[in-house]
Amino acid sequence: MKKETKRINLILFGPPGSGKGTQAKILEEKFGLLQVSTGDLFRYEIGNNTPLGQKAKAYMNEGKLVPDEVTVAMLKNKLEMHPDVRGYILDGFPRTIAQSEALDILLSERGESVDKLIALVVDEDEIVSRLLERGKTSGRADDANEAVIRNRIAVYHEETARVYNYYDKKGISMEVSGMGDIDEINARLSVIIDDLVSCC
Numbered sequence: 248m249k250k251e252t253k254r255i256n257l258i259l260f261g262p263p264g265s266g267k268g269t270q271a272k273i274l275e276e277k278f279g280l281l282q283v284s285t286g287d288l289f290r291y292e293i294g295n296n297t298p299l300g301q302k303a304k305a306y307m308n309e310g311k312l313v314p315d316e317v318t319v320a321m322l323k324n325k326l327e328m329h330p331d332v333r334g335y336i337l338d339g340f341p342r343t344i345a346q347s348e349a350l351d352i353l354l355s356e357r358g359e360s361v362d363k364l365i366a367l368v369v370d371e372d373e374i375v376s377r378l379l380e381r382g383k384t385s386g387r388a389d390d391a392n393e394a395v396i397r398n399r400i401a402v403y404h405e406e407t408a409r410v411y412n413y414y415d416k417k418g419i420s421m422e423v424s425g426m427g428d429i430d431e432i433n434a435r436l437s438v439i440i441d442d443l444v445s446c447c
């Protein structure tokens with residue numbers, strides 16, 4: 248009899264500039280998981296000047312969080328568009344406790360839950376220099392200005408970091424060093440995801 252494979256729900260966590268997006272893209276390829284980046288989804292909506300994009304733009308340009316109800320509805324929609332994937336790598340979501348609770352409800356409705364939250368740990372000076380460097384080519388308004396970058400980091404500490412504790416209480420949060428080169432960091436993450444993929 249064919250063994251039922253369980254979908255993997257992974258949160259790739261960390262402050263802006265910790266390398267979540269870069270790593271999620273590599274892991275997506277490597278493990279056949281779908282990267283779901285709420286930041287990318289918002290940028291797509293802004294690029295197409297949709298009502299959702301218009302709503303999100305002012306918040307993003309100031310380095311503030313887009314309101315939970317808007318973000319959760321967009322995420323839910325994206326997951327529902329891809330029901331048959333092997334798993335999700337959530338990149339940049341959840342960023343608040345309300346988003347975490349909404350995600351848990353969403354997954355429980357399918358008989359699923361978050362399997363693991365992996366936080367990339369990077370020194371703050373390194374983060375600012377990475378983001379300023381990225382701002383030279385990314386075209387992202389929120390990367391070009393040091394005050395906005397500092398605000399995004401402050402929002403991370405004030406609102407988002409507690410998401411780590413929320414899942415830590417469930418015993419599924421862990422930290423991985425996000426310092427070093429891309430391949431090195433990817434190797435650290437791959438060991439953990441290999442375990443998740445092979446067990447379920």
Ligand code: AMP
Pocket residue numbers: 263285286287289306307308310311312313314318338339340341342346389399
């Ligand atoms: P990112 O690409 O993940 O760095 O996100 C860029 C910006 O998009 C953030 O600074 C927020 O303004 C917005 N954003 C992305 N994800 C979320 C989220 N889960 N909740 C609220 N705002 C978000």
